[in-house]
Amino acid sequence: MQRVALITKHEKARWIAPYLAPLGYEVFESSIFDTDILGTFSGEVERTLSPMDAALTKAKKACELTNTDWGLGSEGSFGGGPAPGMINWNDELLCLYQASTGIAIYAHAAGPTSIQDLTLNGRVPIKQKLLLHPKQLWILRSEKGVQGVLQKGVQKHIQKGLSAEQLLDSLEKITVSSQKVTIEPDLRAMNCPERQQMIAKAAEDLVRRLSEACPQCQAFNFVVKEKQSGLPCTLCTLPTEQAKSWTRICDCCGCRHDEAVQQKGADPTYCQFCNP
Ligand SMILES: [Zn+2]
């Protein structure tokens, strides 16, 4: 087995390790480094690195601090996607890094997510909204806080990792009407089931990349990285933006492999001439 270090306080190995084990990689967790210094979801620490740089930094740190050849970095982000502001979107990125070769493989998964901030007003009672997200934990921010609750962290009056029950309990204790209260999903992996599923999907993508070897140099990640557009329109035969082939590329030796698509032509809907 190849040992792969994953630095996390958020139990992420649970959704990654089972996928990598059959390929001979044993993912182990370490909390030797506080990844929160690279940014947090709840805003105490602003994120300055791009997700790819953050994932690579975490993977490199994992190798360095645990003295392991393989390191894994995980970075999630919310927002963006095809319809920002309309559809909530979750991106999960994994970076597998090998210290001895300097090779980095990025895997990712993205898709819509139903979790979002909750509002106390509106027609649907808060209890009912919480029922839609079983096992999701929450963050409660309030101006004055809850009496008798110890506040942790930089921001005052913030409670993290609250179950639906605990959240309702806290809401009862604070006089909501006299202060501003916000309820956000706790997006840390162990508290967010929808994110857990997306991390698992990214792990599946990593498995796919580790399973495709370059025919020339045997390096991993010989997957499709480029699209060649120009599939001819079935009506007028002019080239369209639709893919006519996909190209697998090796990051190590540059070997390229074109794979033509099965379709003979593109639907005229995609044609600039027939359907401008
Ligand atoms: Zn190669």
Ligand SMILES: [Zn+2]
């Ligand atoms: Zn056409």
